[in-house]
Amino acid sequence: xxxxxxxxxxxxxxxxxxxxxxxxxxxxxxxxxxxxxxxxxxxxxxxxxxxxxxxxxxxxxxxxxxxxxxxxxxxxxxxxxxxxxxxxxxxxxxxxxxxxxxxxxxxxxxxxxxxxxxxxxxxxxxxxxxxxxxxxxxxxxxxxxxxxxxxxx
Numbered sequence: 001x002x003x004x005x006x007x008x009x010x011x012x013x014x015x016x017x018x019x020x021x022x023x024x025x026x027x028x029x030x031x032x033x034x035x036x037x038x039x040x041x042x043x044x045x046x047x048x049x050x051x052x053x054x055x056x057x058x059x060x061x062x063x064x065x066x067x068x069x070x071x072x073x074x075x076x077x078x079x080x081x082x083x084x085x086x087x088x089x090x091x092x093x094x095x096x097x098x099x100x101x102x103x104x105x106x107x108x109x110x111x112x113x114x115x116x117x118x119x120x121x122x123x124x125x126x127x128x129x130x131x132x133x134x135x136x137x138x139x140x141x142x143x144x145x146x147x148x149x150x151x152x153x
Contacts, residue, residue: 005043007033009057010107012050017113021051022121058111058132065101069094076143083147091144098137 011032015024026047030040044050066073071094072082102108112133118125130136 008040008043009050009053012047013054013107013110013114016051016054017110017117020117020121021047021114021125022118054111054114055128057107061107065097066094069097072144080147083143084150086144086147088148091141091148095141 008029012024012029015028015032019028024047026037026040029047029050030037033040044053063073070090071086072079074082076083102112115125115129115133119129120126
C-alpha cells in the first residue's frame with residue numbers, strides 16, 4: 001500500500017509541476033498511473049489531500065535538513081536560544097546544502113516548479129510560494145544573521 005501511495009504522490013506532483021494544480025484532476029492522476037479513480041481514492045480522499053501530503057512532505061524534509069545541519073527548526077519566536085547559538089560555519093554549510101537541495105533534488109525541483117507556476121493563478125499558492133521560496137527563507141536568514149551579529153558586536 002505504501003508504494004502505491006508514494007507513486008500517486010510523486011505522479012501527482014509531476015503533473016502539478018507540468019500542468020498546474022488547477023488543471024490536473026483526480027482522473028488525470030489515475031489515468032497517468034493506469035488505475036481507476038476508485039483505486040486512487042483508497043489512498044487519498046481527494047486532490048487536495050494529495051496536495052496537502054506533498055506540502056507536508058516538504059515541511060518534513062525541511063525540518064529534517066535543518067536538524068541534520070544543526071539549524072533551528074522552529075520560528076525565531078519559538079526558539080530564540082537556538083538562533084543565538086547557531087554558528088557561522090553551520091549557517092554556511094546549511095546555505096550551500098539548501099541551494100543544492102532546491103536546485104538538484106527532484107522532489108524539491110517539482111515542488112518549486114509547481115508553486116512557481118501556480119503563484120499567478122491562486123492566492124493560496126502565492127502565499128505558499130512566499131513561505132517556502134521567498135519571504136520564509138529570507139526571514140529565517142534575517143533572524144539567524146541578527147543573532148549572529150549580536151554575538152560579534
